[in-house]
Amino acid sequence: xxxxxxxxxxxxxxxxxxxxxxxxxxxxxxxxxxxxxxxxxxxxxxxxxxxxxxxxxxxxxxxxxxxxxxxxxxxxxxxxxxxxxxxxxxxxxxxxxxxxxxxxxxxxxxxxxxxxxxxxxxxxxxxxxxxxxxxxxxxxx
Amino acid sequence: xxxxxxxxxxxxxxxxxxxxxxxxxxxxxxxxxxxxxxxxxxxxxxxxxxxxxxxxxxxxxxxxxxxxxxxxxxxxxxxxxxxxxxxxxxxxxxxxxxxxxxxxxxxxxxxxxxxxxxxxxxxxxxxxxxxxxxxxxxxxxxxxxxxxxxxxxxxxxxxxxxxxxxxxxxxxxxxxxxxxxxxxxxxxxxxxxxxxxxxxxxxxxxxxxxxxxxxxxxxxxxxxxxxxxxxxxxxxxxxxxxxxxxxxxxxxxxxxxxxxxxxxxxxxxxxxxxxxxxxxxxxxxxxxxxxxxxxxxxxxxx
Numbered sequence: 001x002x003x004x005x006x007x008x009x010x011x012x013x014x015x016x017x018x019x020x021x022x023x024x025x026x027x028x029x030x031x032x033x034x035x036x037x038x039x040x041x042x043x044x045x046x047x048x049x050x051x052x053x054x055x056x057x058x059x060x061x062x063x064x065x066x067x068x069x070x071x072x073x074x075x076x077x078x079x080x081x082x083x084x085x086x087x088x089x090x091x092x093x094x095x096x097x098x099x100x101x102x103x104x105x106x107x108x109x110x111x112x113x114x115x116x117x118x119x120x121x122x123x124x125x126x127x128x129x130x131x132x133x134x135x136x137x138x139x140x141x
Numbered sequence: 142x143x144x145x146x147x148x149x150x151x152x153x154x155x156x157x158x159x160x161x162x163x164x165x166x167x168x169x170x171x172x173x174x175x176x177x178x179x180x181x182x183x184x185x186x187x188x189x190x191x192x193x194x195x196x197x198x199x200x201x202x203x204x205x206x207x208x209x210x211x212x213x214x215x216x217x218x219x220x221x222x223x224x225x226x227x228x229x230x231x232x233x234x235x236x237x238x239x240x241x242x243x244x245x246x247x248x249x250x251x252x253x254x255x256x257x258x259x260x261x262x263x264x265x266x267x268x269x270x271x272x273x274x275x276x277x278x279x280x281x282x283x284x285x286x287x288x289x290x291x292x293x294x295x296x297x298x299x300x301x302x303x304x305x306x307x308x309x310x311x312x313x314x315x316x317x318x319x320x321x322x323x324x325x326x327x328x329x330x331x332x333x334x335x336x337x338x339x340x341x342x343x344x345x346x347x348x349x350x351x352x353x354x355x356x357x358x359x360x361x362x363x364x365x366x367x368x369x370x371x372x373x374x375x376x377x378x379x380x381x382x383x384x385x386x387x388x389x390x391x392x393x394x395x396x397x398x399x400x401x402x403x404x405x406x407x408x409x410x411x412x413x414x415x416x417x418x419x420x421x422x423x424x425x426x427x428x429x430x431x432x433x434x435x436x437x438x439x440x441x442x443x
């Protein structure tokens with residue numbers, strides 16, 4: 001896993017449960033806004049329907065580096081927090097690194113009790129869709 | 142009733158107008174300093190459990206429907222002792238007036254209110270329009286978590302029978318009383334087993350309980366998240382779904398939270414005496430052995 005993502009997991013694990021939610025809240029506040037080319041064309045983003053709130057994402061691959069873009073309303077802080085963790089942990093990494101992230105990585109944040117598995121599934125779905133979009137952009141060989 | 146009911150004109154048409162308060166009423170209570178006292182507690186209960194932390198009605202405490210009200214192991218609600226501990230810690234005693242509000246047209250707030258009712262808490266009300274209306278009106282939000290003085294709440298036995306239906310009771314109910322399915326049309330017809338935009342929760346089969354009428358829960362809410370007027374609700378549930386005064390009604394959805402919103406509407410706004418929420422709902426029925434299922438748009442026969 002990318003070092004940034006491992007560090008985030010360690011940060012969550014180092015905290016007691018209520019503080020883990022606070023950390024997720026902080027992440028929700030730091031999710032970058034969409035650049036204009038996507039903000040003005042929301043139809044270019046894919047909805048992650050597994051999330052309990054509207055969450056849209058897309059990505060671009062250039063020189064083997066993946067740039068991630070997320071959109072989630074402020075009234076969905078949990079979902080924004082998930083997106084922000086993935087953004088900070090994965091953005092700018094290589095195709096190979098992103099495809100190597102374990103599918104159950106969201107469970108490693110230690111939030112399964114506080115958030116329930118159902119809610120965490122939204123994050124698992126985001127990761128799944130990111131990987132699928134990355135694979136779709138791989139050259140055929 | 143420890144605090145006088147809200148006399149808002151719209152509410153007077155409802156069967157139990159004292160079960161709703163308006164945003165004006167709540168703002169006045171805050172100004173009067175009664176929120177967070179032994180007389181009045183305000184509770185926020187949301188789907189998104191971080192929403193409270195981003196800002197809430199000043200003085201409101203948070204109750205999470207899943208981690209606070211559900212038993213961690215059995216598929217059941219907490220017992221009287223755990224409920225007493227939870228409410229006592231929130232500064233709520235048996236005669237405290239409780240006003241609950243939340244996101245998404247009070248969907249989870251209604252669920253929390255229904256659980257409070259299982260424990261016979263007498264005076265529990267919803268904020269009409271919930272969190273969204275409060276914010277849309279530009280009313281104040283606070284990020285300060287209140288620390289109410291602990292209260293004594295008695296350990297009361299939960300009384301499920303009047304407002305909660307179990308699978309066997311629903312089987313007996315078939316052919317004897319109406320059922321309301323409050324899920325999306327796609328779930329009702331069997332085209333899918335989870336609601337659109339929500340994750341799968343593992344029902345093996347799609348469809349609905351035979352004879353159930355389809356009335357998606359959100360039909361009871363207006364654009365601004367407030368409840369529709371009595372006349373509009375009668376058009377939906379009496380003319381539309383065929384309920385008659387005096388009916389013994391069972392409502393269900395997927396896990397019983399959306400249907401507690403409908404339970405509130407039928408019980409307190411339209412005044413049906415006997416309304417039960419089948420919280421096992423489709424995740425149980427859709428997986429149960431040898432129970433009948435109907436598919437398609439028609440309610441189906443037995």
